[in-house]
Amino acid sequence: DAGVIQSPRHEVTEMGQEVTLRCKPISGHNSLFWYRQTMMRGLELLIYFNNNVPIDDSGMPEDRFSAKMPNASFSTLKIQPSEPRDSAVYFCASSIISNSPLHFGNGTRLTVT
Amino acid sequence: EDQVTQSPEALRLQEGESSSLNCSYTVSGLRGLFWYRQDPGKGPEFLFTLYSAGEEKEKERLKATLTKKESFLHITAPKPEDSATYLCAVQDRTTDSWGKLQFGAGTQVVVTP
Numbered sequence: 001d002a003g004v005i006q007s008p009r010h011e012v013t014e015m016g017q018e019v020t021l022r023c024k025p026i027s028g029h030n031s032l033f034w035y036r037q038t039m040m041r042g043l044e045l046l047i048y049f050n051n052n053v054p055i056d057d058s059g060m061p062e063d064r065f066s067a068k069m070p071n072a073s074f075s076t077l078k079i080q081p082s083e084p085r086d087s088a089v090y091f092c093a094s095s096i097i098s099n100s101p102l103h104f105g106n107g108t109r110l111t112v113t
Numbered sequence: 114e115d116q117v118t119q120s121p122e123a124l125r126l127q128e129g130e131s132s133s134l135n136c137s138y139t140v141s142g143l144r145g146l147f148w149y150r151q152d153p154g155k156g157p158e159f160l161f162t163l164y165s166a167g168e169e170k171e172k173e174r175l176k177a178t179l180t181k182k183e184s185f186l187h188i189t190a191p192k193p194e195d196s197a198t199y200l201c202a203v204q205d206r207t208t209d210s211w212g213k214l215q216f217g218a219g220t221q222v223v224v225t226p
Contacts, residue, residue, distance in 0.1 A: 104156030
């Protein structure tokens with residue numbers, strides 16, 4: 001089991017640019033979560049999917065953020081346009097629906113200058 | 114609003130010096146309380162889930178306990194490899210978003226030889 005795979009591990013971009021973060025969940029897991037971690041706010045849930053369908057996006061900070069899950073093995077989180085305050089570590093996690101623990105990837109560290 | 118408070122923020126231990134971490138929580142109704150371990154540059158790694166007051170879980174030198182208001186993570190005779198940030202998270206049964214975890218800020222533990 002390769003675990004949750006995220007790419008890239010690091011992303012440095014300039015303000016105003018589009019950023020796309022990618023995630024491959026664990027095979028067989030049917031829930032996928034995007035979290036963001038900052039020193040100030042800790043870990044926060046942005047959005048999650050069940051069976052590729054977005055269930056709760058109330059944590060998405062602004063319309064600049066969007067997420068998709070076109071199939072069971074791939075998800076993207078896009079920020080357009082990016083701003084310096086978006087700098088954070090973005091984690092993807094997956095699980096089997098109903099109370100199973102979340103398995104996190106190793107995150108993408110995003111720096112927006 | 115759900116709240117999770119962890120204490121202390123940081124803990125420095127000598128190898129073999131047992132200690133406890135605290136996680137105080139406020140939720141409308143607890144579905145589950147989770148403990149995760151996070152190493153630098155990595156995603157959180159699942160340790161335990163606790164569902165009801167009085168429940169205990171153990172894994173190697175770690176033992177988690179739960180009351181109606183708080184949870185403790187006891188570290189018995191720690192080793193340097195136990196150095197990490199330990200995160201507590203709660204899942205509120207009263208929300209539709211079963212997958213939404215409210216994380217605490219974490220306790221950074223350093224174990225010195």
